[in-house]
Amino acid sequence: MNAAGLIIANAVRNKRRTILTILSLGASVFLFATLESLLQYMTSHALDNGSARRIVVRRKTSLQDRLPQSYIQKVASVDGIECVTPMVWFGGIYKEETAKNMFGQLSCDPETWHSVIPEAEILDPATGKPAPQLYDDFRKDRQGALAGIHLFEKFGWKIGDQIVLQGKIYPCNLTLNLRAAYNAPRGGTDESTLYYHHKYIDESLGNPGLIGVVEARVKNSDDIPRLIDQIDGGFADSDFQTFTETEQAFSLGFVKMLGNLTMLVHSIATAVAFTMLMVAANTTASAARERAHEVAVMKAIGFAPTTVLRYLLFENVLVAFSGAGLGAAAAYFFSAQVRAAMQQSPMAFFFEQYQMAPAIAIGSTLVGAIVGLCAALIPCARVAWMPISTTLRRVA
Amino acid sequence: MAISNDDALVRVENIEKTYTRGSGRDATEVHVLAGLNFTIKKGDFVALMGPSGSGKTTLLNIIAGIDRPSLGSIAVDGLETTNLSESQLARWRSENVGFIFQLYNLIPVLTAAENVELPLLLTKLGKAKRREHVETALKIVGLGDRMHHYPRQLSGGQEQRVAIARAIVTDPLLILADEPTGDLDKVAGVEVLTLLKRLNAEFGKTILMVTHDPHAAESAKRIVHLEKGVLVRDDEVNSVR
Numbered sequence: 112m113n114a115a116g117l118i119i120a121n122a123v124r125n126k127r128r129t130i131l132t133i134l135s136l137g138a139s140v141f142l143f144a145t146l147e148s149l150l151q152y153m154t155s156h157a158l159d160n161g162s163a164r165r166i167v168v169r170r171k172t173s174l175q176d177r178l179p180q181s182y183i184q185k186v187a188s189v190d191g192i193e194c195v196t197p198m199v200w201f202g203g204i205y206k207e208e209t210a211k212n213m214f215g216q217l218s219c220d221p222e223t224w225h226s227v228i229p230e231a232e233i234l235d236p237a238t239g240k241p242a243p244q245l246y247d248d249f250r251k252d253r254q255g256a257l258a259g260i261h262l263f264e265k266f267g268w269k270i271g272d273q274i275v276l277q278g279k280i281y282p283c284n285l286t287l288n289l290r291a292a293y294n295a296p297r298g299g300t301d302e303s304t305l306y307y308h309h310k311y312i313d314e315s316l317g318n319p320g321l322i323g324v325v326e327a328r329v330k331n332s333d334d335i336p337r338l339i340d341q342i343d344g345g346f347a348d349s350d351f352q353t354f355t356e357t358e359q360a361f362s363l364g365f366v367k368m369l370g371n372l373t374m375l376v377h378s379i380a381t382a383v384a385f386t387m388l389m390v391a392a393n394t395t396a397s398a399a400r401e402r403a404h405e406v407a408v409m410k411a412i413g414f415a416p417t418t419v420l421r422y423l424l425f426e427n428v429l430v431a432f433s434g435a436g437l438g439a440a441a442a443y444f445f446s447a448q449v450r451a452a453m454q455q456s457p458m459a460f461f462f463e464q465y466q467m468a469p470a471i472a473i474g475s476t477l478v479g480a481i482v483g484l485c486a487a488l489i490p491c492a493r494v495a496w497m498p499i500s501t502t503l504r505r506v507a
Numbered sequence: 508m509a510i511s512n513d514d515a516l517v518r519v520e521n522i523e524k525t526y527t528r529g530s531g532r533d534a535t536e537v538h539v540l541a542g543l544n545f546t547i548k549k550g551d552f553v554a555l556m557g558p559s560g561s562g563k564t565t566l567l568n569i570i571a572g573i574d575r576p577s578l579g580s581i582a583v584d585g586l587e588t589t590n591l592s593e594s595q596l597a598r599w600r601s602e603n604v605g606f607i608f609q610l611y612n613l614i615p616v617l618t619a620a621e622n623v624e625l626p627l628l629l630t631k632l633g634k635a636k637r638r639e640h641v642e643t644a645l646k647i648v649g650l651g652d653r654m655h656h657y658p659r660q661l662s663g664g665q666e667q668r669v670a671i672a673r674a675i676v677t678d679p680l681l682i683l684a685d686e687p688t689g690d691l692d693k694v695a696g697v698e699v700l701t702l703l704k705r706l707n708a709e710f711g712k713t714i715l716m717v718t719h720d721p722h723a724a725e726s727a728k729r730i731v732h733l734e735k736g737v738l739v740r741d742d743e744v745n746s747v748r
Binding site for chain 2: 498
C-alpha cells in the first residue's frame with residue numbers, strides 16, 4: 112500500500128455514497144457542459160460564418176423594414192466597396208411547417224454572389240468534388256437555386272430536383288431548381304443556406320423594388336469603420352436611413368437578440384454549478400464528520416494535519432473528477448443527441464453543425480474537480496485540525 | 508517507591524492541566540492535573556491507575572504530545588516536547604511513540620497488513636522494506652496468517668493485536684496504551700497483556716498503560732495511582748504483591 116492506495120481505499124469506502132455522488136456531479140456537469148457548449152456554439156457559429164471583409168447594410172429602423180433597390184448601386188459605388196449583392200430573407204415553408212424543415216433562404220444577385228462570398232466552393236453534391244461549372248447553371252436559370260452542402264445531405268436533394276417554398280412572410284411561392292451546391296471548407300460562411308435569384312422573388316412580388324439588406328465585400332478591411340460612417344452618413348438625411356455593420360457583428364446580433372435566453376442559459380449554468388458545489392459540500396461535510404475519529408487516530412499515529420488534509424482533499428477531488436469526467440464525457444458523446452433534440456426547435460437550422468468542443472468537455476471536468484476541491488476545503492480542514500484528544504474522547 | 512531520575516526516558520515536571528468548562532459567567536475552570544512530577548525509566552512497564560476523571564488519559568495524551576499542558580514541561584529521551592509545533596509533534600510521534608487505543612481504531616477499509624503499514628508511510632522505507640517490517644510486527648503479535656484480513660473479519664482480541672503491531676512497527680521508544688483491554692473479554696485481555704509483557708521483557712519496549720483493571724495493572728512492573736490530578740501512589744508491582 113502507498114498513499115495513493117490509501118486515498119483510493121478511502122474514496123470508495125462507502126460505495127453507494129461514492130456512486131451517488133459521482134452520478135449527481137456527473138449529471139450536473141453534463142448539464143453545465145451542454146449549456147456552456149450551446150452558448151459557445153451560438154457565439155462561435157456567428158463568428159465563423161461571418162467574414163471580416165463583408166459588411167451588411169440594413170434599414171436603421173428594423174431588420175424587417177425594407178430598403179429601396181436603388182441602394183444596391185449606391186452602396187456599390189462607395190469608394191472601397193469591391194462588390195455587392197442584395198438579399199431578402201424569404202422564410203418560406205419547405206414541404207411542411209416543422210422545425211426540422213427550416214433553413215435559411217436568401218435571395219442574391221448571381222452575377223456578384225460568388226465575388227461577395229469567394230470562400231464558398233461550388234460542388235457537385237453527388238461526388239462532393241468541386242464543380243465550378245455548376246455555378247453557371249445556377250446563374251443562367253432564373254429559378255435556379257444554390258444550396259449549402261448540408262441541405263443536400265439533410266434532405267437528400269440532387270442536382271436538377273425542383274423544390275417549392277411556400278411563402279409565409281411574402282404572398283408568393285418560389286419554385287426552385289437545384290443547380291449547384293456549395294461548401295466553405297475554410298469557414299467564413301455557413302453551409303446550410305439556400306440562395307435564389309433576387310430578380311425571381313422581385314418579379315413574383317410584382318416588382319416592388321425593395322430589398323432586405325445589401326451585403327458588400329470591401330477591398331480592405333481596415334477601411335470598414337470609414338465605410339460604415341460613409342454609407343450610414345450618406346443616407347442619414349433620406350427616408351431610408353441605414354445601419355451598417357460587419358457581417359460578424361450582424362450574425363452576432365442574432366445571438367444578442369436571444370439576449371434573455373443567453374442570460375437564462377448562463378443563469379441555469381451558474382445555478383447548476385452552485386448546486387454541484389452544494390452537493391459536493393454536503394457529501395464532504397458528512398463524510399468528513401464521520402471520519403473525524405479516524406483522522407484523529409491517524410494524527411495520533413504521527414500524520415501531520417497538513418498530510419491528512421492533503422489525503423482528504425485528494426479523495427474528494429478524485430470523486431469529483433470522476434463524476435465531472437463522466438458527466439463531461441457523456442455531454443460530449445451525447446451532443447449529437449442534443450443536436451437531434453434541437454431539430455424540433457425553431458432554431459433547428461442554426462444547430463445543424465452543433466458538436467461540443469473538446470475544450471468545453473475538458474474545461475467542465477476541471478470546473479467539476481475545482482468545485483469538488485473548493486467544497487472539500489473547509490470541512491476537511493476543520494476535521495484535519497480538530498484537537499486529537501478532544502476528538503478521540505468525544506467519539507469514544 | 509519513587510524511581511530514580513537518572514535513566515528516565517520520560518520526565519514530567521510540574522505539569523498542570525486546566526480546562527475551561529462552559530462560557531461567559533458560567534465558565535468554570537477544571538484542574539485535571541495539578542503540579543504533577545513523574546518519570547518513566549527506559550524499559551519500564553508502568554500502569555497508570557485511578558478513578559474516572561483523575562487525569563490518567565490526560566497525562567497519557569500530554570506525554571504523547573496530542574494534548575498540551577497548561578503549565579510544566581515534558582521531556583522524552585531528553586527532548587522537550589512541550590515547545591514543539593503541531594507538525595513537529597506529529598513527526599516526533601511517528602518516530603518515537605506507538606499508540607494503542609481501547610477501541611483498536613483500525614482503518615476499516617484497510618487490511619491488517621495495510622493498517623500496520625500505515626505509520627510506515629511516514630518513513631522513507633521502500634515498499635519491500637515496509638512489507639518486511641509489517642510481516643515481522645504481525646508475526647510478533649501472532650497474526651502472521653491474518654495479514655490480508657479486514658478488521659471486520661477479525662475478533663476484538665485480534666483487532667487489538669493488529670493495533671499493537673501497528674504501534675510497534677516503527678520500533679518506537681515508547682508505547683502508550685489507553686485501556687488496551689477495556690473492550691475485550693477476559694481471554695483476549697489476557698492475550699493482549701501477555702503480549703505487552705513480552706514486548707517489554709523481550710524487546711525492551713517502554714510501556715505506559717492506562718487501566719481501570721487492577722488485574723491488568725499487575726502485568727506492569729510499576730503501578731502509579733492518580734487521584735484528582737495528583738500522584739498519590741507509585742509502587743513496584745512486587746512491593747504491591
